[in-house]
Amino acid sequence: MPLSTLDRSVLEPAIRRLNTLRPLSAEARASLQSALLEGLQRAGAGEDLINEGDPVDSVRVVLSGWLCRYKTLEDGRRQIVNFIFPGESCDAHAFLLPTLDHSIATLTPAVYSDIKRPRFERLMAGDPTLAEAFQCETLVSTAIQREWAVNLGRRVAVERVAHLFCEIFERLRPVGMVDRSSCIMPVTQMDLADATGLSVVHLNRTLQELRAASLIVLRDRTLTIPDLDALKVAALYSPSYLQLYRRG
Amino acid sequence: MPLSTLDRSVLEPAIRRLNTLRPLSAEARASLQSALLEGLQRAGAGEDLINEGDPVDSVRVVLSGWLCRYKTLEDGRRQIVNFIFPGESCDAHAFLLPTLDHSIATLTPAVYSDIKRPRFERLMAGDPTLAEAFQCETLVSTAIQREWAVNLGRRVAVERVAHLFCEIFERLRPVGMVDRSSCIMPVTQMDLADATGLSVVHLNRTLQELRAASLIVLRDRTLTIPDLDALKVAALYSPSYLQLYRRG
DNA sequence: CGGCTGATTGATCCCGGTCAAATGAGGTGG
DNA sequence: CCACCTCATTTGACCGGGATCAATCAGCCG
Numbered sequence: 001m002p003l004s005t006l007d008r009s010v011l012e013p014a015i016r017r018l019n020t021l022r023p024l025s026a027e028a029r030a031s032l033q034s035a036l037l038e039g040l041q042r043a044g045a046g047e048d049l050i051n052e053g054d055p056v057d058s059v060r061v062v063l064s065g066w067l068c069r070y071k072t073l074e075d076g077r078r079q080i081v082n083f084i085f086p087g088e089s090c091d092a093h094a095f096l097l098p099t100l101d102h103s104i105a106t107l108t109p110a111v112y113s114d115i116k117r118p119r120f121e122r123l124m125a126g127d128p129t130l131a132e133a134f135q136c137e138t139l140v141s142t143a144i145q146r147e148w149a150v151n152l153g154r155r156v157a158v159e160r161v162a163h164l165f166c167e168i169f170e171r172l173r174p175v176g177m178v179d180r181s182s183c184i185m186p187v188t189q190m191d192l193a194d195a196t197g198l199s200v201v202h203l204n205r206t207l208q209e210l211r212a213a214s215l216i217v218l219r220d221r222t223l224t225i226p227d228l229d230a231l232k233v234a235a236l237y238s239p240s241y242l243q244l245y246r247r248g
Numbered sequence: 249m250p251l252s253t254l255d256r257s258v259l260e261p262a263i264r265r266l267n268t269l270r271p272l273s274a275e276a277r278a279s280l281q282s283a284l285l286e287g288l289q290r291a292g293a294g295e296d297l298i299n300e301g302d303p304v305d306s307v308r309v310v311l312s313g314w315l316c317r318y319k320t321l322e323d324g325r326r327q328i329v330n331f332i333f334p335g336e337s338c339d340a341h342a343f344l345l346p347t348l349d350h351s352i353a354t355l356t357p358a359v360y361s362d363i364k365r366p367r368f369e370r371l372m373a374g375d376p377t378l379a380e381a382f383q384c385e386t387l388v389s390t391a392i393q394r395e396w397a398v399n400l401g402r403r404v405a406v407e408r409v410a411h412l413f414c415e416i417f418e419r420l421r422p423v424g425m426v427d428r429s430s431c432i433m434p435v436t437q438m439d440l441a442d443a444t445g446l447s448v449v450h451l452n453r454t455l456q457e458l459r460a461a462s463l464i465v466l467r468d469r470t471l472t473i474p475d476l477d478a479l480k481v482a483a484l485y486s487p488s489y490l491q492l493y494r495r496g
Numbered sequence: 497c498g499g500c501t502g503a504t505t506g507a508t509c510c511c512g513g514t515c516a517a518a519t520g521a522g523g524t525g526g
Numbered sequence: 527c528c529a530c531c532t533c534a535t536t537t538g539a540c541c542g543g544g545a546t547c548a549a550t551c552a553g554c555c556g
Contacts, residue, residue, distance in 0.1 A: 052488060053488055069394065071394065071395070071398045073398070073402060073403070073484045073486075074484055074486075075484070077402040077403075078402070079397060079398040079401040079402045081394045081397040081398065082394075082397075093383055093387060094387065096380060096383055096384050096387060097384065097387055097388070097391075097491070098491060099488065099491065101391040101394060101395070101488055101489035101491075102391075102394055102489075132344060135341055135344055136344050136345065138386070138390075139341060139342065139344060139345055140345070141390075142386075142389075142390045142393060143345075143349040143350075145390060145393040145394060145397065146317065146319065146329045146330075146349065146350055146393060147319070147349070148397050149327060149329040149330075149393065149396050149397055149400055150319045150321070150327040150329065152397055152400035152401040152445065153327040153400040153444075153445030154321060154325040154326070154327045154445060155321070155325075156543075156544095157543075157544070188501090188502065188503090189502075189503065189504095190502080196401075197400065197401030197402060198544075198545090199544070199545055199546075200502090200503085201504085201505090201544085201545075201546080201547095202543085202544050202545070204503065204504060204505090205504090205505090205544090206544095208504090236321045236322055236323070238321075238322075240300060240301055240347065240349055241349035241350075243345070243346060243347065243349075404511075404512095405511075405512070436533090436534065436535090437534070437535065437536095438534080446512075446513090447512070447513055447514075448534090448535085449512085449513075449514080449515095449536085449537090450511085450512050450513070452535065452536060452537090453512090453536090453537090454512095456536085497556105498555105498556095499554100499555090499556090500553100500554085500555085500556105501552105501553085501554085501555105502551100502552085502553085502554105503550100503551080503552075503553095504549100504550080504551070504552090505548100505549085505550075505551090506547105506548085506549080506550100507546100507547090507548090507549105508545100508546085508547085509544105509545080509546080509547100510542105510543105510544095510545080510546095511542105511543095511544090511545085512541105512542095512543090512544100513540105513541085513542080513543085514539105514540085514541080514542095515538105515539090515540085515541100516537105516538085516539090517536105517537085517538085517539105518535105518536080518537075518538095519534105519535080519536070519537090520533100520534080520535070520536090521532100521533085521534080521535095522531105522532090522533085522534100523530100523531085523532085523533105524529100524530085524531085524532105525528105525529090525530090525531105526527105526528090526529085526530100
C-alpha cells in the first residue's frame with residue numbers, strides 16, 4: 001500500500017494524544033494535521049530510525065506500530081529504555097542537543113511522520129498550546145523513564161514484568177488500542193527481556209508464573225489481562241506517573 | 249549564616265552551567281542572576297523539598313549541596329532515580345503537568361533558588377537563549393535518566409558502581425567541584441545502594457572490590473579516582489550521553 | 497523437506513539478597 | 527573526660543533469584 005492511499009485516519013492517534021495533553025483549537029489540529037501529512041513515512045520491523053551519536057534534525061511522530069529507544073554496551077548487552085507507541089513522538093526538542101544519546105528502532109512495521117526541524121519550529125511558533133502539548137509529551141516520557149529506573153532497580157522479576165504490562169495497557173488505551181481486556185503484543189520475548197533487564201530464559205519463566213497465577217493470558221501475539229487491578233497489585237503499580245494519559 | 253550574607257559567588261555554579269549549555273549574553277546572565285538571588289533558600293540534610301503527587305509551582309536551581317530524585321514502593325523499597333548537583337535545576341517546565349511523579353530530597357545541607365512559575369516564565373520570555381538553556385538542562389537530565397536504566401538493567405554490581413562514580417565525576421567537574429582526581433562524597437552507602445539498585449551490604453562489598461582493584465580510594469567522605477580512564481573501562485562507560493557537560 | 501527464528505525446558509552455577517552481629521565514629525549529657 | 531547512644535560501615539553465614547549453557551520443540555517460509 002503506497003503512502004498516498006493512506007487516508008487521514010492514520011493521524012488519529014497522534015492528534016488524539018496531543019489533544020489529551022493540551023486541548024487543541026480546531027486551527028491547531030488542522031495545522032498539526034497538515035504538518036503530519038507532509039512527512040509520512042513507513043518502516044519495516046527491526047529498522048533503526050536513528051542511532052546513538054547521530055545529529056537530530058527532525059521530530060518523528062509515530063502513527064502506528066511499536067518502536068523502542070535502546071542503548072547497547074560494547075559487549076552487546078542491550079537495554080530497551082522505553083517503548084514508543086502510536087500517538088507518541090520521538091525527540092521533540094532533541095535537536096537542541098548536538099547528537100542523540102540513544103538509538104530508536106522499530107519493533108514492528110510502523111508508520112510515522114517525520115517533521116523536519118524548521119517545519120516543526122514553525123508549527124510550534126504558530127500555536128503556543130501545541131508547543132505546550134509537545135512539551136508535555138517530553139515531560140511524560142521522562143516520568144516514564146524514571147518509573148523504569150524504579151522497575152529495573154527495585155522490583156523483582158514477576159513484579160517487573162507485571163508492571164510493564166500494566167504500563168503498556170495504560171499507554172495503549174487512550175489511543176484506542178486496548179479492546180476490553182486485550183491488546184496486541186507484537187514483540188518477541190527477547191524484546192521484553194531487554195526492556196525488563198532479564199534474560200530471555202528467565203523472562204519466559206516469569207511469563208509462565210504470571211499465567212499460572214491467572215494474571216495474564218498471552219498467546220497468538222495477544223495479551224489479555226483478565227483483572228487489571230489484580231495485576232497492578234502484583235506489580236506494586238502506582239499510577240501517578242502516567243496521569244496525563246487519563247485526562248481524555 | 250543568614251542568607252543576606254551570602255554573596256553572589258554562590259550563584260556561580262548555576263550561571264556557569266547554563267552558560268555551558270547555551271552561551272548567554274551579559275544581559276541574560278544579569279537577569280538570571282537577579283532571578284536567582286530573589287529566591288534563595290537553605291535546607292538541611294535529608295529534607296524533602298517536594299513530594300510525589302504535589303503540584304509544582306516553581307523551578308528550583310541548586311547552588312550547593314547534593315539532592316536526589318527518588319521514588320518509593322509501598323513496602324518501603326526506595327530507588328534514587330537521579331542525583332541533582334550544584335548548577336543543575338529541578339523541574340524546569342514540570343509545572344505543565346498537574347503533579348510531580350517523584351520526590352526530591354536533599355542528601356546534604358543545600359542552598360538553592362526557588363523561582364516561582366510566573367517569575368520563571370517572565371525570565372524565559374525575556375531571553376530565548378536562556379529558555380533554550382533550561383530546555384537543554386531538561387534534555388540532558390533525561391539522557392542521564394536513560395543511561396541509568398541501562399546501568400540498572402544491564403550492568404553487574406561492580407560495573408554499576410564504577411559507572412555511577414564516573415558519571416558523578418563528569419557532572420561535578422564543570423562546576424569546579426573536582427579537584428585533580430578527587431571530589432567529596434557526602435552521601436551514605438545506603439544512598440549509593442538506593443541509586444544503584446543494590447543492597448547496602450552488597451554495595452559495601454562492591455566498594456571493597458573497587459578499592460582492591462585500585463580503581464577508587466574512598467575514605468573520609470572523599471572519593472579519589474587515581475585513573476579515571478581505567479575506571480571507565482571497568483564501567484563500560486560511554487560518554488556520549490553527557491556530551492553537554494564537556495562543552496565549557 | 498530443510499533451515500530459521502522464537503518459545504520452552506532442564507541442569508547447574510553464582511551474584512547479590514537477607515539476616516545477624518560486630519566494629520567505628522561522632523554527638524551528647526552527666 | 528568518659529559513658530552512652532545512635533547511625534554508618536563492615537563482616538560472616540546462608541540462601542535463593544535469576545543467569546548461563548544447552549537441548550528440544552513449534553511455526554513459518556522457501
